[in-house]
Amino acid sequence: MGNFGQLMDGFAVALTAHHLMIMVMGVLLGLVVGVLPGLGAPNGVSLLLPLTFTMDPISAIILLTSMYWGALFGGSTTSILFNIPGEPSSVATTFDGYPLAKQGQAARALTLAFTSAGIGALTGVLVITLLSGWVANFALRFGAAEYFAVYFMAFASFIGMSGGSPFKTLVSMMLGFAAATVGIDTISGEARLTFEFDELIGGISFLIAVIGLFGLGELLLTMEEGLKFEGVKAKLDIRVIARTVAEVPRYWATLIRSALIGCWMGITPGGPTAASFMSYALGRRFSRRGRFFGKGEPEGIVAPETADHSAGSCALLPMLALGIPGSATAAVMMGGLMIWGLSPGPMLFTSQPDFVWGLIASMYMGNIIAVVLVLATVPLFAFILRAPFTVVGPLITVVCVIGAYTVANHMFDVWLALGFGIVGYVFKKLDYPLAPFVLAMVLGDKAEDSFRQAMLTSDGSPAIFFSNGLVATMMGLGLLLLCLPVISALIKGGRGPKDGTAAAPEGRSA
Amino acid sequence: MDISRSTMDIAAACVTAAVGAVVCYGATLNGFAWGPSGPEPGYFPFYVGCLIILGSAGTIVQTLLRRNAAGHTAGHADADSFLDGERLRTIVAFFLPIVAMVAVSAWLGLYIGMGLYIFYALRVAAGFRTLSSLLAALAVVAVNFVIFEKLFMVPLLKGPILEAFGIY
Numbered sequence: 182m183g184n185f186g187q188l189m190d191g192f193a194v195a196l197t198a199h200h201l202m203i204m205v206m207g208v209l210l211g212l213v214v215g216v217l218p219g220l221g222a223p224n225g226v227s228l229l230l231p232l233t234f235t236m237d238p239i240s241a242i243i244l245l246t247s248m249y250w251g252a253l254f255g256g257s258t259t260s261i262l263f264n265i266p267g268e269p270s271s272v273a274t275t276f277d278g279y280p281l282a283k284q285g286q287a288a289r290a291l292t293l294a295f296t297s298a299g300i301g302a303l304t305g306v307l308v309i310t311l312l313s314g315w316v317a318n319f320a321l322r323f324g325a326a327e328y329f330a331v332y333f334m335a336f337a338s339f340i341g342m343s344g345g346s347p348f349k350t351l352v353s354m355m356l357g358f359a360a361a362t363v364g365i366d367t368i369s370g371e372a373r374l375t376f377e378f379d380e381l382i383g384g385i386s387f388l389i390a391v392i393g394l395f396g397l398g399e400l401l402l403t404m405e406e407g408l409k410f411e412g413v414k415a416k417l418d419i420r421v422i423a424r425t426v427a428e429v430p431r432y433w434a435t436l437i438r439s440a441l442i443g444c445w446m447g448i449t450p451g452g453p454t455a456a457s458f459m460s461y462a463l464g465r466r467f468s469r470r471g472r473f474f475g476k477g478e479p480e481g482i483v484a485p486e487t488a489d490h491s492a493g494s495c496a497l498l499p500m501l502a503l504g505i506p507g508s509a510t511a512a513v514m515m516g517g518l519m520i521w522g523l524s525p526g527p528m529l530f531t532s533q534p535d536f537v538w539g540l541i542a543s544m545y546m547g548n549i550i551a552v553v554l555v556l557a558t559v560p561l562f563a564f565i566l567r568a569p570f571t572v573v574g575p576l577i578t579v580v581c582v583i584g585a586y587t588v589a590n591h592m593f594d595v596w597l598a599l600g601f602g603i604v605g606y607v608f609k610k611l612d613y614p615l616a617p618f619v620l621a622m623v624l625g626d627k628a629e630d631s632f633r634q635a636m637l638t639s640d641g642s643p644a645i646f647f648s649n650g651l652v653a654t655m656m657g658l659g660l661l662l663l664c665l666p667v668i669s670a671l672i673k674g675g676r677g678p679k680d681g682t683a684a685a686p687e688g689r690s691a
Numbered sequence: 692m693d694i695s696r697s698t699m700d701i702a703a704a705c706v707t708a709a710v711g712a713v714v715c716y717g718a719t720l721n722g723f724a725w726g727p728s729g730p731e732p733g734y735f736p737f738y739v740g741c742l743i744i745l746g747s748a749g750t751i752v753q754t755l756l757r758r759n760a761a762g763h764t765a766g767h768a769d770a771d772s773f774l775d776g777e778r779l780r781t782i783v784a785f786f787l788p789i790v791a792m793v794a795v796s797a798w799l800g801l802y803i804g805m806g807l808y809i810f811y812a813l814r815v816a817a818g819f820r821t822l823s824s825l826l827a828a829l830a831v832v833a834v835n836f837v838i839f840e841k842l843f844m845v846p847l848l849k850g851p852i853l854e855a856f857g858i859y
Binding site for chain 2 (some may be wrong): 350362397569596607632635636
């Protein structure tokens with residue numbers, strides 16, 4: 182129990198009035214950043230980074246991580262209230278969070294999301310506490326082939342477990358891959374799919390796609406449906422919150438499953454986005470109430486939120502222990518560590534125990550503070566919902582346009598987002614699932630890079646993906662997931678074809 | 692002018708197939724063979740493009756089959772409507788001002804673009820009084836200015852008019 186003693190020392194470092202104040206400030210800033218789509222956690226952390234150069238490293242990292250927690254929670258708020266994911270990792274929360282809010286249970290949906298997110302985050306921090314020493318040895322064995330196997334599993338689970346038309350899922354996912362390959366190829370340095378347009382050299386940011394597909398596309402749908410948005414009313418009642426918190430333990434199976442997925446995907450660099458999608462898909466498959474997913478099912482909120490946050494906290498583990506950032510935000514923080522004069526990696530645990538364990542202790546505190554603060558700000562956001570859509574709609578539009586611009590300060594991106602808006606509108610009406618598109622865009626180039634790096638090390642032989650027990654197990658699991666629809670169809674046998682009645686969650690608004 | 696769902700399904704699939712073809716063509720510019728040290732840069736995009744065409748073709752076939760089946764059983768082929776004239780007008784009335792805002796923003800800067808857009812949306816679409824619409828538009832511009840220029844130090848596009856007033 183050496184880790185436990187060190188954790189107690191860490192609490193002694195983190196639990197000062199000064200650090201608690203920094204946590205509150207960081208969480209509040211993070212909430213603002215998370216709520217604004219297009220101004221995400223990586224963006225917010227990099228904007229805040231220059232302000233931390235004069236602070237001591239432990240205060241600085243507490244401020245940045247607290248902001249990260251706040252942004253993760255804030256992203257869920259807009260997902261549920263506006264159906265606009267503030268962060269790519271909270272896309273899966275919109276599937277059930279928004280329908281539940283539309284049914285007039287916004288307060289319940291938010292409380293469910295925050296409570297399960299808090300549980301997920303604390304599980305993640307607990308895993309960091311217990312495993313930080315051991316994981317360094319394990320993850321040192323990760324090569325490009327293993328990374329690819331992890332991504333492959335994420336994609337396969339999505340194809341294998343989504344309902345609806347397989348052709349439309351395929352087209353949606355492949356369009357995402359195609360969009361991700363636009364720009365400079367990181368391995369050969371060649372420009373791909375740019376067709377001599379200078380604007381496309383830098384590639385298409387997934388944030389632009391998310392803002393267009395989910396933000397503007399949904400606005401168009403809501404407009405067409407005749408302003409149903411007005412119907413949402415959230416009475417924020419302390420009793421509703423208390424009752425919902427008491428309701429959470431009932432979903433223990435979903436909580437445990439999602440936390441496990443989240444920890445696994447966070448430590449292996451699948452990241453929170455893949456984790457929340459995978460957890461949602463698995464939840465729909467294995468929950469007894471799976472067929473209600475997409476219509477405002479509480480478990481459909483608990484599953485992605487728990488996984489998202491446990492992966493989000495676990496993503497810091499490989500950053501600290503190995504110097505491999507598990508997410509974009511972790512990468513920015515790692516840059517900060519080096520500027521403050523610390524070198525991330527296994528040595529950090531021996532040379533700077535105060536820093537590492539102070540940070541881990543602050544993660545417990547920061548997440549608890551984040552849950553309390555985000556619940557306290559719910560009335561503010563519920564209040565916004567009471568405004569008529571003719572007023573809220575244009576305001577969201579302005580936020581989307583500014584968000585698209587601030588991604589890279591290009592007006593071209595704004596035009597691109599408008600295009601994605603039309604695509605999102607048409608695709609949603611035709612029941613194309615949009616989540617595979619975003620997943621492929623976020624992870625597509627990483628998956629391709631690791632595949633080709635693996636090929637470079639193996640001289641072009643695909644046998645590298647089955648060269649050791651670890652990578653072979655992961656590839657095998659992925660292939661199994663890919664074949665799941667065929668297998669389950671064979672088991673069900675002559676029950677007759679469903680013919681698309683198992684609509685994808687995105688189909689709800691059609 | 693009603694657009695039926697199956698027509699739209701086929702039209703969308705044709706567009707995605709065309710996108711797939713463009714992706715395939717673009718990939719051939721980089722070389723898409725399996726070289727001595729693994730795939731060349733165009734290898735992935737080429738087969739991604741092929742899969743897009745394949746998936747689009749699948750959707751077209753599925754839609755045509757379903758339309759024929761529906762035609763035989765129910766007697767009317769296109770029961771589902773994708774969009775009718777009235778809804779189309781609502782969408783266009785909402786979307787065109789957004790396009791106008793982006794066009795104005797690209798020319799005169801984001802602050803002027805968003806101010807004009809909010810004023811238009813509140814005055815014309817929501818039917819507020821001129822004075823309250825004007826005040827609300829100014830408030831939106833001011834709040835965004837403080838948040839982005841002062842709090843987060845993210846400069847938004849200013850355009851020639853604001854620059855003439857010395858605001859960069």
